[in-house]
Amino acid sequence: MLIVFSGLPGTGKTTIAHELARRLNAVYLRIDVIEQAIRDAEVLAGDVGASGYGVANAVALSNLLLGHRVIADGVNPVRESRAAWQAVALAAGVKLVDVQVICSDRQAHQGRVERRTGDIPGLTPPTWHSVMTHEYEAWAQAPLTVDTATLSATEAVETLLAHLGR
Template structure:
């Protein structure tokens, strides 16, 4: 199974994806970690562009081929990144579960963004202004949606596990 978490920074997707991966003993792929490793390697002159997603897609396909459950954690802001995950799931012959994480309480979302501290060395957390300006296309097909405004992380993970039949 390939479970892909999407959503703007500060919605709680990393918290949920990490805990779900821990609970399912799944391979966990965090796009921010991959992108920062590419930056740190100095192999690209500027913006890493879609490179982090490309690496994550390849690593996911490899692990799915070994029979592992894979959880991917990234903004996935455009149709192309979402379609690439679908291509990976099709190639591996596994179910794809898209999870969009939102925080419908704008003040709480802003508080989370403004109060967060970085956990990836070298990566500066986004500002509220950059989150609000972030490109994020509407979904062609509605994914499973989790609103973290009124759910604790533990409650959200339990709902996800129930949805997955676990």
């Protein structure tokens, strides 16, 4: 099974995805970590672009083919990144579960973004302005959505476990 978390920074997706991965003993792939490792390697002349997603897709596929559950954690802001995860699940012959994490309370979301500290060395946390101007295309089909304005991270994990039949 491939579980892909999507949503703007500060919605709580990393907290939920990390705990779900721990509870399911799944491989956990965080796009921010992969992208920062690529930056730190200083092998690209420009920005990371889609490279982090490409690496995550390849690592996810190799782990899925070994029979592992994989949880991917990233913004997944565009149709192309979402389609790539669909292709990975199809290639591995596994179920894809898309989870969109939102925070419908704008004030709470802004507060989370503004209080966020850098948990990845070298990566500067986003600003509220950068979150609000971040590209994020609407979904063609509504994914399973978790709203962290109404659920705690623990409640969100329990909800997802119930949805997954655990």
